[in-house]
Each structure stands twice: as structure tokens, then as C-alpha cells.
Amino acid sequence: MLPATIVAAVLLMQTAPGTDPQQQQQRPIGTRGLTDQTVNVQKGMRLVIDDCTGDVIVDTWDRDAVRVRAEHSRNTKVEITPRDQVLSISREGRSIIDYELTVPAWMGLNVEGNNCFVDVKGLAGNLTAKTVQGDINLRDLTGTATVESIDGTIRIEGGKGRIQANSTDGDIEVTKASGELALESIDGTIRMTDVTASALEAMSVDGDITFSGTFQSNGRYRFTSHDGDLLLFLPENTSATFVVRRNDNSEKLDSTLPLKAAAGAQRGRRMTYTLGGGSAQVELESFDGDVRIRKTGESVKKD
């Protein structure tokens, strides 16, 4: 929601060529301006912002149109340009621009920028987002997404899409998501809560990885870290085969669930355990960190 003081003022924008403008408003406030423009789009088009400098907040509606509301300095012009299958939003000028976009759920979206904060809700189209120092929030996505941040936190909430998330130094937090997830951080923690993905890979170098949720039958899950701890919270009726690899695998796996080590289950640094029917396939690898499995809801003392 844009601040009330700013909502009162909008700058007149030139209509994007080739589209029917639905609505344009212009009200200036001193040196701040608000652009509010809606353009029609056709199925298959992608929205591209490749020079994001502020917030990009995206919501969806069931119209085949894109509404662009942007807050910026008066010297800056927002340019909305449709070309073939791409609707490009760019700026003329150097001001930070905050966008609120409402797009059709089917629309694809590319957002890229340095200090760019991205928040996308409800999208079914393909999403690509890359920031350096901005957070990325994804909510209720049902399509595919590839998101990347060097220093920002990536949050995934709800949704059942196929999401690949990569944060170099920031954390990755996933809540109540299903679908398929590939999560990677080097130094950040990866925390998954109420996750029911059917395929999941969580990888870190130094960060801890915590999972709480349920494994699907025949689902495939992989948790790997070099130095980080792996901690899984699972229901008692979980059916999974665990292949555990650690540099020092001499000790039995620390688990409060009744894992069974089958005869001949140890091969070098690899140990295999089953729980229940052994349906889901789970790989747990930590070179130097702890690997622990607990019942859902159990508390864990930090070492």
C-alpha cells in the first residue's frame, strides 16, 4: 500500500504505444511523483524490469492487463514499453523507484537489480528474480521460479511451484510450501517449516539446515552441508529410507525416531537406515556438522 500522502499525487505518463490505456492519473507533490498506468497485455507476454532500484511488489488479478503504480522523484520518468512478447518497465533518470504491480497470474516476470526488494504473490507464470542486497519474498506461487540474491534473505511462503532459490550470504526461509524446491546458500541458514514438497534439495556450505514437515511417498529429498548442522523434524509415521554420509560416520545417527540400520548398510562413509516402509528417498550429508532427526514438535537443545 503506498503511503496516503503520496497516493494523493500522480504524474501524467505517456501512454505506452500499441496499448489501450485504461487509466492514467496525474497529481504532483513537489518533487515526488506517482505514476499510475494500466496497459493491456496478451497471453504469453513477460514483464521485465532489469534495472530495479527499490521495491517491486507484485500481486495478481484476473484481468489481461498490467497495472503499474510507481513512486519516484519528479525528475524520473517511468517508461512502459511493450515489444513483441515483452512488456518492459524501465526508468529514465536515476531516482529510486518503488513499484506496485498487478499482473495477470499467467504472466512471466523478470526482475533484476542491485538494491532491489522483490515481493511476489500468487504468480503462476515463470519468475526470475536476481538481487544483490535485496530480500526476495515469494508467496503462494504456483509456477516455476528461479531467484537469486547475494546478500538478501529469500522467503518462500505457501505455494506449490517449482522454485530454485540461491542466496550466497543470506538465509532462506520456507514455510508451508509444497511443490518442488531447490535451495542453496553458502553461509546462510536454510530453515523449512511445514514443508510438504514432493522433491527437495537444500544445500549449504557453512549454514545450518533445519527441516520440519512431511515427506511424500516416493518423494526425493537431499540435505547437504559441509560444516553446517542438519536437523529434521518428522512425524512418527514417516516412511523413508535415509542415506547418511559424513566424514566421520562411525557413530550411529542421532535420532529419536526408530530408524533401523539394515545389515550391510554401511559402505565406507555411507550408512543407510529405514523408517517405516522406507518409501521416500532421503540423502543426508554433512562433512563436519551434526546430523539429527527428531519427532515433529520435539524441542532440541542447541549444542
Add this chain to the structure above:
Amino acid sequence: MVIPMSTDPWIDRLSEYVDDELVPAERLQLEQHLLDCARCRETVDELRDVSAAARRLEDTPPATDLWPAVAAALPRSSSRGWRLTLSLPQALAASLLLMAVSGLTVWLSMSMSRAAAVDVPVETRVDGPDAAAVATTVSDPQYDRAVADLTKLLDQRRGRLDPRTVRVIERNLATIDRAINEALAALKLEPTDAYLAAHVIEQRRRKLSLLRQAKNLVLAGTQSD
């Protein structure tokens, strides 16, 4: 446009008056006003005092010496470039690297497809006959070349990145290098261990991936001054 904080139309112009930024006609009008407005005269004096006090402020150093942290963050190589330690006493067969470079999405794609004929073995890819390849000490030219090229590019253009981003990237490269070295040290003791070999490959993939990300940032020039 400035909305007056009081009904006096001149009160919001007093700083400009103090800084001698009014045009002559306005200055004259304000000075006329000051003759009759004690409150404005008092405010002018106060604004001058604030400005003068600000100019007299002395600079003080931080409570702790920041030089060690600054020094640690400075690149030290002779070329003043990226501080990367590429100490790889062992490398792995090219076929292993190829698997590694594709990395994460391959694993997940294979998992996602779940085709009956593609039964990805639960253990990693390097068991069996390939285990022998793990024991080789032949350097991996493909990987080394990629790392060297990326490092050189970044070295030449690191100034285009924000220092904080440089710090984050360097710190994470150091984290990965440490992981690689620890894994290699373990592999040296057990050269045919499949897990260790795959682990080294995985960390090298991450290093390449991060170097490429840094390269893309530099080339995009998104953070230049």
C-alpha cells in the same frame, strides 16, 4: 512548496536568511519584518548559534581501532586483486567435473522426472568403476582454466562493485575454499572414497557458480560509482 509552521510567513525562510541565500528584495523585506518581530529575531539568533556550534564540532575517532578489520578486508596480492587461494593439490577426472558443473538442477530434474527407467542410485555418482578415477592426481584443466579466467576478470574490475558486496563474495569464496581444502585433506587419506570425491566436486561447483555470479555483477556494472 513549504507550508508554514506558524502564521508568520517568514519563519520558514529564516535559515535562508542566515545563510545569505535570499534574493536582495526578499532580504530587504525580511529585515523590515525583523524590526517588528522579536520572535523572529530570537529565532535568527538561535539558528545562527546552531550553525556555528555545528561548525565548531570536533571529529573524534572510533572507540576501538578499526585498522585490523580494514587491513583484513584489503586485497593483498601483488596485483591488488581478489584474495583467492587456489590450492588444489588433487583434482578429479573431467567427467566428474562435468557432472558437478551441472550440479543441483540436474539432481533435482532427475528427481522431478521420476521416470521409472531413470532410477537415480541413492548413492552418489562415483561408485564402481569411476572410483578409480577419483584417485588420480591429474589437475583438472577445465576447472582450473575457468577459475583462472573468472578470477582475472574480477581482479581487473572489482572496483565496479560495492565494497560490502566484495566483502560478502570474498568471505564466501574463502568459506568454500576452506571446505574444498578440508575435503581434499580427507580425500588424500582415502583417495577412493566416493563421498569425499563427490563432496570436493560439489564445493568446486559452488565456487565456480559464485565466481560466475560475481562476474555477471561486474559486467552488468550495476554498482559502479
Add this chain to the structure above:
Amino acid sequence: MPALNPHPSDTAAGSVHDDVTRAAGGDVAAFERIYRAHIARVHSLARRMAGPAQADELTQDIFVRAWQKLGTFRGDAAFSTWLHRLGVNVIIERFRTLGAERLRLADSDAVFATAPAAPARHTERMGIEAALEDLPNGARRIFVLHDIEGYKHAEIAGMLQISVGTSKAQLHRARMLMRKSL
């Protein structure tokens, strides 16, 4: 044989130039002398602009950036001026990375309607430095740049991408709030 580190107060213009040249060539000892000579000013700038919590980290970033950019110093202005301007740029860039704390400046009534009045605990006289922390962010930064650091409104407007009018209004607001602290 490297020279013994001169005391910053002994540093003459000529030796500053020497140190800059050496540091640009990778001489860390020379850069340390530069650091020692300017740390108070740089840290004070960072502290006043961004607050004590971020001052140390910003100061480090400024010196690292200076190290990277030493080769671009032409010597046509005093080194301290060059370093100071570089510091301001780094600080302003940092503001832009903080989503919640973006430098939102408007010429509207909002500046005056929402900017907090000086809190009651500062009714007694107290130093400017401490009172700075209670100013609204935009007003504080412009006060620092104009009244403490000596930049003109046109320069400030360019650096912060605001209008000269906004810069003047914010400065006036800052001074009006600060006068209660003296």
C-alpha cells in the same frame, strides 16, 4: 627500508602525496598512515550521517573503497577532500540498500506533519552530537552535510537526488529542532 610511521600531526602535504602514491601501488603501511590521519574525520562523518550502530562498518567500507580507488586520485584537490567525498558516496549508497530506511524526502506537508518534535527528554541543554540522533533521518543527513561538512545545497541536492528546495527545507527543519538542544 620503509620509513617509521610518522605521527599524523607531522604529516606534511608532500608526505601525504607520497603515501597516497605508495598506497596506490599496494603499500599497506602507507595506507595505514593515511587511515590514521583521517580516521577521526571519516568515522565522525559516518556516525553523524548514519548513527553510531552503523558507523564502524561504514567506516571500514569507506577505507576499503578508498583503497580500491586510490589510483583515481588526481591530486588536483586536497586528498582529505577527495576521501571525504568518497565517504559521503559510500554512505549514501548504503542508505539505498536499506529498504525500510530509504531516504524518503518530500516537499509536502508530510515533512512537517510527520517529523517528530524534539522529545521531552531533550528539553535540557545538551550537545549537538547527541541531539543529532533524535533528528528525522532526512533532516539529520542534510544538517550534517550542510552545517557540519560544509556542502552547498546544490551539491547536496545532486548527491541525494532531491531538489534544492527540499534540501533547504530539511536544513531549516533540522536547525529548528536542534536549537532546543543548545
